[in-house]
Amino acid sequence: MPRPDAPNTLAITFFYYRDLPAAMAFYENILGLPLAIDQGWCKIYRIADGAHVGLVDESRGMNKWQAVKSVQLCIRVPDVDAWYGYAKEENLPNLSDLFVNDALGIRAFVFNDPEGYQIEIQSATREGA
Incomplete structure (x- = not known):
């Protein structure tokens, strides 16, 4: 059977999170992301067209909270x-200095959300970056 080739509709x-209400307050009030889908113990926020972040109560989700975070959320x-x-x-928390990465063509900085996920905010410094 061939792989479906219809375009994706959502990411x-x-x-x-251990404290879902604190995470929700951060993503809504600090980052200003709109709640797109409310599934009760999972809140899905729109970052950009088709791109979303889901905040999950770790006591109900498929995975559990981990102290060491191995992912970063990047928002351009x-x-x-x-x-x-x-x-x-x-x-x-853990706000970095503003930095330039010429190899990637970005200006950026990072900080942590309430439970330690790193968020990078960036702008492109050149076309196509």
């Missing part, structure tokens, strides 16, 4: 400098 990356924005100023004012 969701799931993160697992039009103005990384404005976001960096906002992040400094909000005193976000």
Whole structure:
């Protein structure tokens, strides 16, 4: 049987939390992401067209909370400098300096969400990056 070739309609990356309400408050109030799908113990927030992050109560999800996070959520924005100023004012945990990666063609910074997932905010520094 051949692989289906219909276009994908949605992408969701799931993160697992011990304190779902705190995670929800962060993604809604600090990052400003709109709630797209409310499944009760799983809240799915829209990042961009077709791209979403799902916050899951680890007591109910398919996976469990882990102390060491091996994933990073990266969000590309039009103005990384404005976001960096906002992040400094909000005193976000583990906020890095603003940095440039010429090899990747980005300006970016990172910080952690309430349970230690790293979030990178970036802008492209060149076309096609």
